[in-house]
Amino acid sequence: MTVDEKQLIRAARQGDQAAMELIFKIYVDKAVYLAFLITKDWTTAEDVVQDAFIRAFRNLKSFKEGRPFKPWFTKIVVNQAKSNIKKTRHFVTLTNIETANISQKSMDELAIERDERRILLQAVHSLKETHRIPILLKYFSGLTEAEVSTVLDLPVSTVKSRLYEARQKLKDILEKSGEDC
């Protein structure tokens, strides 16, 4: 956490709305996209992040000053996203995502969509939640394994083994995908 962020959080704890707005602007985009990667639905992701910010600002007093804000807030987003998935049971399948994306793309973009990055992302989407979320937290949110363990309330050893299993599954999917091509 930077000194500026510490000051921002201190001000927000005292009810300074301008500070809260700045914190919101710093984290909102990445939070919405993380929520989307978990819930696979933009509307749900928006609801998740809005609720997560409300929850975070209301509970800012319980946030220990000096500790990194990002894992604390990410935990709220992830929990909120998981809870929304359970509530709505509104899953968009991998096929739906592909179709939705393809329909908005130009022919040139369709060609690019065949690239490795796209395939990898689709492979991530196809992972089970227990494997997908640790992967997203580590590689998308940039959290350390220790921070991922805090966010998911899991021992670091479990996080490590889930990450390993997830990577193995991704390799399998990608190899299979390569063979199909």
Added chain:
Amino acid sequence: MTYFRNIDDELEKALQESLSENSWEGSTEQMWQNIKKHLQQQVQPWSKKIRTLALTAAVVLALTLAVWNLDPNQELPIEEKQTYQTNQPTVSIPGETRPIRKGILLKHADLKVALIKLTNSEIYLEIFIHADSDLTIDDTILIQVRASEHSETTVFTINLPEMSGLSLSSGDSASFKVSFPRPSQSGLYDAEVKIRYMVKNDNYEITGGDIYFNNAR
């Protein structure tokens, strides 16, 4: 596919780059307004609680007054305006073996009374007054003596011209000595001292003392 040999690097790169593809079309401004609205609503339950508590307290007070048959606008009697504590720590005077209780006025002044001397005919008291507000002492001291073994009550009214109009600022103290006739009958007696004073043109009375003495004849 050979490019996923270092899957850690590829994953990181792919997921980081995917952020640029973030096709969220929602409005951050709209979301912030929604959040702000929710945070402002958070204050309301507390204000509602306070209002409810205040209303409940008012209802309880009204009911209590109704039970006691008191008019809420009625002035309390002058004695009840004063908040003083009884059963204060007692002080024994050697030889007299009678405790002296201290009456403490919390509102404007602190009154303490000490039994100095008991002769065949007189009882001597020293009265200490400490002002907690700016006040002016009246010249009349009332000493009410009650016999605890029979119903006899005698009230001595003592005028102290030297005290008349004495103004005390908040924090000032004054002391003076008074004497009154010793009761003719033997027994245990309780003497209570009352001093009148004024604060901002309002009359008040402070009660203290409650000195118990054995009038052995």
